[in-house]
Amino acid sequence: MPLHRLLRDLPIDSKGAMTGSIANRILLQPRSLSDALKMLRDEGPLTPLAGCTDLYVSLNFGTLKETRFLNLWGLDALRTIDVGRDVLRVGALATHTDLIRSKHVQQRLPMLVAAAREIGGVQIQNRGTIGGNVANASPAGDTLPVLAVADAVVVLQSAGGSRRVPFNEFYTGYRQTVRRGDELIAGFEIASLRGRQWFRKVGTRAAQAISKVVIAGVKDDEVRLALGSVAPTVIRARRTEAVLARGASIEDAQQTLLDELSPIDDLRSTAAYRRRVAANLLAGFLAS
Amino acid sequence: MRLTLNGKRARVDVHPLKRLLDVLREDCRLTGTKEGCGEGECGACTVLVDGAPVNSCLVPAVHVDGARVTTIEGLGGRHRLQRAFVEHGGAQCGICTPGMIMAAVALRRKPSLEEIKVGLSGNLCRCTGYSAIYRSIRKAR
Numbered sequence: 001m002p003l004h005r006l007l008r009d010l011p012i013d014s015k016g017a018m019t020g021s022i023a024n025r026i027l028l029q030p031r032s033l034s035d036a037l038k039m040l041r042d043e044g045p046l047t048p049l050a051g052c053t054d055l056y057v058s059l060n061f062g063t064l065k066e067t068r069f070l071n072l073w074g075l076d077a078l079r080t081i082d083v084g085r086d087v088l089r090v091g092a093l094a095t096h097t098d099l100i101r102s103k104h105v106q107q108r109l110p111m112l113v114a115a116a117r118e119i120g121g122v123q124i125q126n127r128g129t130i131g132g133n134v135a136n137a138s139p140a141g142d143t144l145p146v147l148a149v150a151d152a153v154v155v156l157q158s159a160g161g162s163r164r165v166p167f168n169e170f171y172t173g174y175r176q177t178v179r180r181g182d183e184l185i186a187g188f189e190i191a192s193l194r195g196r197q198w199f200r201k202v203g204t205r206a207a208q209a210i211s212k213v214v215i216a217g218v219k220d221d222e223v224r225l226a227l228g229s230v231a232p233t234v235i236r237a238r239r240t241e242a243v244l245a246r247g248a249s250i251e252d253a254q255q256t257l258l259d260e261l262s263p264i265d266d267l268r269s270t271a272a273y274r275r276r277v278a279a280n281l282l283a284g285f286l287a288s
Numbered sequence: 289m290r291l292t293l294n295g296k297r298a299r300v301d302v303h304p305l306k307r308l309l310d311v312l313r314e315d316c317r318l319t320g321t322k323e324g325c326g327e328g329e330c331g332a333c334t335v336l337v338d339g340a341p342v343n344s345c346l347v348p349a350v351h352v353d354g355a356r357v358t359t360i361e362g363l364g365g366r367h368r369l370q371r372a373f374v375e376h377g378g379a380q381c382g383i384c385t386p387g388m389i390m391a392a393v394a395l396r397r398k399p400s401l402e403e404i405k406v407g408l409s410g411n412l413c414r415c416t417g418y419s420a421i422y423r424s425i426r427k428a429r
Contacts, residue, residue: 029304122391123342
């Protein structure tokens with residue numbers, strides 16, 4: 001494992017300067033959402049920038065390739081959380097702190113509050129946004145299993161209009177999404193959910209840790225399950241859901257779940273550990 | 289770019305993507321804010337933006353245009369928390385201390401131990417002096 005945070009491990013060029021330099025990078029500053037969408041259409045490709053809690057980690061470590069950015073942070077229209085026609089609507093710029101404090105989210109989607117509380121520490125929760133968590137497209141994103149299990153809808157906007165994509169069709173592969181370069185994630189729509197909601201994250205420690213396994217479940221007449229950090233993208237465990245609907249035992253459901261996962265060994269955990277923990281979490285959820 | 293820095297109006301002329309941490313340390317000469325990890329793990333660079341703790345290594349300058357920024361210097365040196373950290377052994381090597389104190393400033397009055405632990409969960413102390421840090425905060429808040 002590399003010795004993190006030692007100077008010799010940082011990307012330093014021949015003049016001794018960090019390659020995470022900003023000198024050759026530019027930032028476009030839209031005044032409104034429509035302004036931002038026009039910039040994406042006419043002046044792209046641009047990388048949208050919100051709370052920067054992921055983007056600046058790459059910048060600081062010299063691994064950020066992009067050079068042209070679009071500042072979304074001031075677009076308050078994308079920050080609202082409300083309920084209309086029995087649908088919870090969460091703006092993409094809502095921070096994790098906004099999610100934790102929102103009465104609407106507390107009442108309708110408590111598992112999202114649970115997920116937001118386990119992201120980073122307070123400093124990260126104050127800046128990181130749900131839209132950024134989704135757009136960053138890490139398979140370990142903590143809000144992702146919640147959106148998957150809730151059958152959320154992603155609202156994508158471009159200068160030409162908007163489209164709604166089921167969250168479970170949003171990712172097409174590792175760090176790949178259906179979002180086009182001229183589109184922004186405007187927000188998420190989550191229809192009313194029945195049943196008990198459940199969220200668990202297993203990491204090295206409670207705060208400031210990236211998930212080894214993250215899982216969200218809803219239990220009503222039927223069971224719904226979604227997991228992160230166990231496949232190239234967040235996954236809905238549809239086969240496990242199906243066998244449970246047919247009355248499978250916990251052991252059989254665990255076996256089906258193991259067949260659905262494709263975890264890897266990486267610096268945070270091993271595939272074997274992730275499989276074992278995912279199966280244990282499923283048993284815990286079903287027994288609770 | 290204009291901001292209110294430690295209660296006073298300030299103007300800085302910097303690249304919009306420059307890290308707030310570097311703006312504070314290099315352009316404003318406020319070196320009380322420390323850099324630890326540069327990736328939002330350690331909280332050593334914690335400052336308040338409009339009253340909320342953030343990691344200044346992950347905030348572009350443009351995001352504090354028009355905002356109120358408070359650094360450890362803004363507490364003046366005789367703040368109850370600063371005195372408590374001295375009196376109750378809350379500071380060991382000291383590198384995490386400004387960030388710990390800025391995270392603690394944002395806590396509500398009379399926080400429970402659990403609230404202190406959650407509020408400071410984004411701050412790491414490599415001397416592992418957490419008990420004394422929590423004790424200092426309980427005495428001061």
